[in-house]
Amino acid sequence: KQEVTQIPAALSVPEGENLVLNCSFTDSAIYNLQWFRQDPGKGLTSLLLIQSSQREQTSGRLNASLDKSSGRSTLYIAASQPGDSATYLCAVCNTGKLIFGQGTTLQVKP
Amino acid sequence: DTGVSQDPRHKITKRGQNVTFRCDPISEHNRLYWYRQTLGQGPEFLTYFQNEAQLEKSRLLSDRFSAERPKGSFSTLEIQRTEQGDSAMYLCASSSQNEQFFGPGTRLTVL
Numbered sequence: 585k586q587e588v589t590q591i592p593a594a595l596s597v598p599e600g601e602n603l604v605l606n607c608s609f610t611d612s613a614i615y616n617l618q619w620f621r622q623d624p625g626k627g628l629t630s631l632l633l634i635q636s637s638q639r640e641q642t643s644g645r646l647n648a649s650l651d652k653s654s655g656r657s658t659l660y661i662a663a664s665q666p667g668d669s670a671t672y673l674c675a676v677c678n679t680g681k682l683i684f685g686q687g688t689t690l691q692v693k694p
Numbered sequence: 695d696t697g698v699s700q701d702p703r704h705k706i707t708k709r710g711q712n713v714t715f716r717c718d719p720i721s722e723h724n725r726l727y728w729y730r731q732t733l734g735q736g737p738e739f740l741t742y743f744q745n746e747a748q749l750e751k752s753r754l755l756s757d758r759f760s761a762e763r764p765k766g767s768f769s770t771l772e773i774q775r776t777e778q779g780d781s782a783m784y785l786c787a788s789s790s791q792n793e794q795f796f797g798p799g800t801r802l803t804v805l
Contacts, residue, residue: 633792
């Protein structure tokens with residue numbers, strides 16, 4: 585059974601800091617991996633999608649990497665801003681459906 | 695707005711009542727998914743459709759839950775005889791190939 589774990593559960597950093605969020609999964613037979621952002625009480629916003637054949641994807645200040653063999657992905661956020669404060673969720677795609685981690689709640693202090 | 699839409703955004707009901715939620719996917723997307731999210735947890739898969747065919751259902755989807763997608767367009771999720779444990783955010787997503795796009799969710803509170 586696929587399990588997804590995100591570490592840390594919560595993170596507080598000063599504005600401007602670069603940071604890394606971690607995601608691990610137990611079954612390397614994934615189709616792709618998605619990172620999402622969720623603001624309190626809202627739906628999910630897709631940030632990055634990495635296909636199983638890819639090693640990384642970049643969008644603006646965000647960079648996501650994927651190491652299927654070790655069952656790990658990281659989301660790198662450069663020069664963090666208070667507007668980045670949210671919960672970040674990673675999800676692996678397995679037979680069509682997404683299996684999510686519990687998320688990392690990020691607070692960026694001005 | 696061409697994103698995924700859900701209605702209603704909030705629903706408060708009494709235990710034992712039936713509720714129905716609607717999801718309108720992005721128009722060209724043939725796959726539609728339902729997830730449930732409780733406070734502090736990541737979303738959990740409930741079911742998904744490819745066009746009008748329901749391809750997979752989670753064990754979380756008890757007999758009280760039913761989902762439909764007539765004509766492969768919008769979808770409805772009905773919960774019969776609601777229980778307090780059904781209180782959660784119900785999220786809908788759609789995709790054409792790989793990337794899933796989520797709607798704003800329907801927050802259900804069962805009193």
